[in-house]
Amino acid sequence: MNHNERQKDMTGPVVISGRRVLPVAEMKERAARLASGLRQLGVGPGDRYAIMMRNETGMLEATFAASLIGAVPVPVNWHWTGADLRHLLSDSQAKVVVVHSDLVPIVEAQKPERLRIVEVAVPPEVAEEFALGTVAPTGRYPMAEQLIEDNDPPAESVLTPPMSVIYTSGTTGLAKGVLRDPIAPEKAGDIAGLLRQVVGFRAGGTAVIPAPLYHTAPNVAATYALAMGMSLVIMPKFDAEQFLRVVAEHRATAAQMVPTMFVRLLRLPQDIREKYDLSSLENVSHSAAPCPPDIKRAMIDWFGPTISEYYGGSEGGAWTVCTSEQWLAHPGTVGAPVGDAAIRILGPDRTEVPAGETGVVYGRPPSAWPDFTYLGDDAKRRAIDAGDGFYTLGDVGHVDKDGYLYLSDRLNDMVISGGVNIYPVEIENTVLGLAGVADVAVFGIPDADFGEALAAHVELLPDATVTEDQVREHVERNLAKYKVPKVVVFEARLPREDSGKLFKRRLREQYWPAHG
Structure with missing residues (x-):
């Protein structure tokens, strides 16, 4: 039975990772069993546990498991090996780290003594994509698969689960843990509506996630895609032609990307670019880093008016959004406020400056988005606050007369x-x-x-x-x-x-x- 036939046999949305196809309902069942296993290891409501895995269905299972027992997942950049990793594992006060087998020695070298390890077998698509060969479990720690097999789902689920703690990339120092309040159940619909507007997700569609799930944008996009009844294709890592192949094969309707991926796509030879049918795409959103205007225009010329952009951060979600049409009318913009969000540009004395004048960008996120602090550093949170719900992510820019935001640079840069x-x-x-x-x-x-x-x-x-x-x-x-x-x-x-x-x-x- 080939891949497409297997997918046709499935009812309801699925998660696709390499050649593996898993019904979302089955993935959530596995996550529930894993949740019970983690609880046996001492992980309970409010506790944090780290997830150091490459993109695959197991990372989603570990993420969903947390919500069922009221724990807080902490995705870890699996590239980290030294001080960054040691800082995160200590600073987060994680009780357990769920980690791919080949990364276990790296964790062992940096982990606090109290931290327990749960090992995850490296799936075939990850081993192949990263040329890992055959990776045998260490045999020193409990295996996630065994916890799933040995446990039943929890009898009750947590009504208002915490959000994950995302560590920012630490471009100017050690990474900061963003501790966000839980999303109130009555706000879940509003958040879903914002995501439809920002990333073009809709029930029944298929989203492609080519970026690492340890980053905020792909992490939020993946979890909400599944919550909204979408199918999901996870790429272990980004490859330009492979991305085109995935979109065409699965008739993907949406993708969440970053500008460096656009650069790699545009380097493909013309015959490769024309080889794949991308007509199913309805929205390709990007964020996280500035997109050079020439690159943005070239992508719109190629993909059509499906390219959208948003600006925000791990702290406050999306503050602005712009469609292809809006960007072409306001070249260089990162958009206008989304929903009931607001933007202010403040001068050195923290007073608002006129349209067109450059200053520090302060935003007030959509009211549905939860508040946050920096883990263990409330003072750092207060330092970026301007009152009335506005705070800065450290960017410099201006707004035009139509209210569109343009970024000049990072304040630190x-x-x-x-x-x-x-x-x-x-x-x-x-x-x-x-x-x-x-x-x-x-x-x-x-x-x-x-x-x-x-x-x-x-x-x-x-x-x-x-x-x-x-x-x-x-x-x-x-x-x-x-x-x-x-x-x-x-x-x-x-x-x-x-x-x-x-x-x-x-x-x-x-x-x-x-x-x-």
């Missing part, structure tokens, strides 16, 4: 050179327009005369030849002379998260060793 504010994103977008450039990071470095000067670290396309002078000349032709990088360095690969976020901290610290 702004460079002050000779008393002039310089926003690196503008320079990065310009350098990306130079033939042969695959990626670029622009940031401030110490300068005896001006306080800060600009450095550009550039990643080239394979076989491309670009010189330092060509980078500088290209910037000078398109921007003011004071925005030309003083230092140009070519890198084999820039340090980006799978979410598209760039770790400028890792590049800066070689110039600012005392500050990072």
Whole structure:
């Protein structure tokens, strides 16, 4: 029986991971049994447990299990190995970590003594995608599959389960745990309505999740897709042509992506791009990192008016949203407030500035979205608050006369050179327009005369030849002379998260060793 025949035999929505097809009802049954197993290990209401797994159905099972016993899932970036992982496992006070077998030694090296391990067998699609070969269980810890087999579902479910604690990527320091209040049952319908508007999800459709489930956007998208009665296709990792194949094969209606994926899609040869039928797509949403305008326009030209964008964060969900049509009418925008959300641009004295003037972006999320704090650091939460429900995620930007928001840069990334504010994103977008450039990071470095000067670290396309002078000349032709990088360095690969976020901290610290 081939893949499509197996899917036709299924009634109701399914979760697809590689060649595995699992009815959502069966996945939730397995999650309920796992929940009982975790409770036997001492995980109860309000307790946190970590999930360090690559994309597969088991990660969803572990996430859903938490909600049934009132526990708090803490997704872990499985790339982390050292201080970042040690910080999360300690800071979160997780009682248990659910982890793929091949990652167990990494966890063992960093975990607090009290933390218990539950091991998950590596499924075939993950082993194949990451070239892991045959991964045998360590035999040292309980296996998740055994807990599922040995237990019955809980007799009762928690009426108002906690939301997961998501650790932000830590681009300027150790990651922060975002502790969100539970979603009140009477608000669930409002949240679902917001998600329909933001990511185009609808009952009966099929969503593709190509980004890691340890990030907020794909995590929320996946769990709500299933809650809304959708089928779900999880990609173990993103591959440009494989994404097109998945959309065409499963007649996907929606996908949640990041701009770096768009860049990789646009690099595909024209014959590959034309090979797959993408006509089923109704909405392809993106967020998490700035999208260069040329890339955005090229994607709209290719996919049609299905590309939408939203702005927000782990803390407050989506604050703004814009369709393809709105973006074409307001090029460069990240959208206008969604639902009853609101945006204010505040100056240094925290007073609101007029439309068109740049300042720090403060948002008040939709009223249905729960409040939050930073785990163990209420002071950090208070520091970003401007009152009346408004707080900042650390971005700089402006709104136009129509109320559309435009981001200039991260406040931490702004460079002050000779008393002039310089926003690196503008320079990065310009350098990306130079033939042969695959990626670029622009940031401030110490300068005896001006306080800060600009450095550009550039990643080239394979076989491309670009010189330092060509980078500088290209910037000078398109921007003011004071925005030309003083230092140009070519890198084999820039340090980006799978979410598209760039770790400028890792590049800066070689110039600012005392500050990072």
